[in-house]
Amino acid sequence: MKHLLKLGDLSREEILGILNLADQLKFERKNNIHKDYLKGKKLGMIFQKSSTRTRVSFEVGMYELGGYALFLSDRDLQLGRGEPVKDTARVLSRYLDGLMIRTFAQSEVEDFAKYGSIPVINALTDYCHPCQVLADLMTIREYKGSFKGLKMCFVGDGNNMANSLMVGALKTGMKFSIACPKGYEPDAALLEWAKEYGDAFEMTTDVKKAAEGADVFYTDVWASMGQEEEKAQREKAFRGYQINAEVMACGAKDAMVLHCLPAHRGEEITEEVLEAHAGEIFDEAENRLHAQKAVMCKLMRD
Ligand code: CP
Ligand code: NVA
Numbered sequence: 001m002k003h004l005l006k007l008g009d010l011s012r013e014e015i016l017g018i019l020n021l022a023d024q025l026k027f028e029r030k031n032n033i034h035k036d037y038l039k040g041k042k043l044g045m046i047f048q049k050s051s052t053r054t055r056v057s058f059e060v061g062m063y064e065l066g067g068y069a070l071f072l073s074d075r076d077l078q079l080g081r082g083e084p085v086k087d088t089a090r091v092l093s094r095y096l097d098g099l100m101i102r103t104f105a106q107s108e109v110e111d112f113a114k115y116g117s118i119p120v121i122n123a124l125t126d127y128c129h130p131c132q133v134l135a136d137l138m139t140i141r142e143y144k145g146s147f148k149g150l151k152m153c154f155v156g157d158g159n160n161m162a163n164s165l166m167v168g169a170l171k172t173g174m175k176f177s178i179a180c181p182k183g184y185e186p187d188a189a190l191l192e193w194a195k196e197y198g199d200a201f202e203m204t205t206d207v208k209k210a211a212e213g214a215d216v217f218y219t220d221v222w223a224s225m226g227q228e229e230e231k232a233q234r235e236k237a238f239r240g241y242q243i244n245a246e247v248m249a250c251g252a253k254d255a256m257v258l259h260c261l262p263a264h265r266g267e268e269i270t271e272e273v274l275e276a277h278a279g280e281i282f283d284e285a286e287n288r289l290h291a292q293k294a295v296m297c298k299l300m301r302d
Contacts, residue, residue, distance in 0.1 A: 003113045003120045004295055006106070007130045007167040008193070015137065015171060022138050022287070022294035029064070029290070036066025037297050041097040043067060045123070048074040048103040049225045053261065054123050054131065057288040058100055065293055067300075070096075074103075089116035098300045104226055119299035121292075126226065127187065129160045132260045133168040134295065135287040140174075140216055142287075143256050143280055151175040153214035153251065155207055156241045156268050157234075158186035161220040161260055166190060170197045177202040179210035181237050207241060211250035217257045219243045219268040235267070244270045256280045 001014050010018075028035065043062045047055065055071065062069035074080035079088045085108055092099055093116040101109050101120065106127035113120040122130055137147075144150060152169045154162050158180045166186060169176040176194075178186065182205060185191065194201040204210050211217070222238040223231045243257060257269075257277035265271045274281065 022290040026290040038065035038067035041067035043069045043098045044096045045100045046072045061293040085111045086115040093117040128164040133164040134291040138287045139284040147172040150215040152216040154178045154218045162186045175200045177210040179207040214251040
């Protein structure tokens with residue numbers, strides 16, 4: 001594994017390897033065992049969109065591993081004024097040991113990897129959010145013990161989260177169902193890929209059907225970053241695509257609820273459900289730190 005550009009590039013074994021290391025790093029942190037796995041290594045973090053969890057967890061993670069993280073906003077970089085990715089990538093590769101990027105187009109992250117000579121980590125694009133899903137998988141395994149026999153149900157937009165979750169869930173042996181309105185399905189090529197998994201994958205417009213027997217419920221905002229202008233239209237299209245008590249009643253009794261956050265209460269999830277499942281949702285947020293430390297160790301350790 002040279003980069004983390006999308007989960008589809010990773011084998012099941014590589015995903016499990018990251019999760020196992022993340023568990024180990026979490027254990028070490030909880031027990032005050034401090035090891036400088038990335039002593040003196042430098043990570044650049046390019047943000048072209050807002051962030052709370054990703055920025056702080058990467059920066060703290062790098063610090064805890066004995067390395068250093070630089071926050072690089074596109075408002076300050078020449079990249080934001082039109083310097084080409086292929087030049088920026090080659091320059092930053094001369095200073096840094098790894099690069100984390102949050103941006104719009106997936107092709108931009110892929111280009112950083114193509115033209116640079118250091119590991120590149122995708123910290124969210126319009127297409128996917130692999131770091132989030134590694135933390136989600138880690139959380140599911142913590143709560144459920146294993147992935148075997150589990151069904152994950154995603155309610156809402158077929159967005160970056162849905163794209164990564166379907167890959168993560170199917171690759172780790174879970175069933176995956178998605179309820180989304182017409183016109184808001186996940187990426188077409190991924191839908192084609194999911195056919196390999198037969199009945200383990202289901203897509204419907206019917207939320208309750210998707211929810212049947214689910215062990216893990218997941219949802220995300222109706223309008224993602226960059227879609228602010230579509231807000232009104234999306235509020236109409238997604239009405240009813242909400243995780244609430246009625247939908248939860250269709251799932252398993254001990255079903256867990258995850259949300260990548262930030263959440264819009266009263267839209268994709270009710271206040272009641274979010275707060276009833278705050279335990280796992282904030283463990284999930286914490287696990288961003290451990291999962292990303294594992295990714296950085298896998299990619300940047302000598
Ligand atoms: N879930 C997530 O990526 O959060 P941020 O946008 O706050 O980084
Ligand atoms: N789909 C959301 C995820 C935020 C973590 C967005 O892209 O804004």
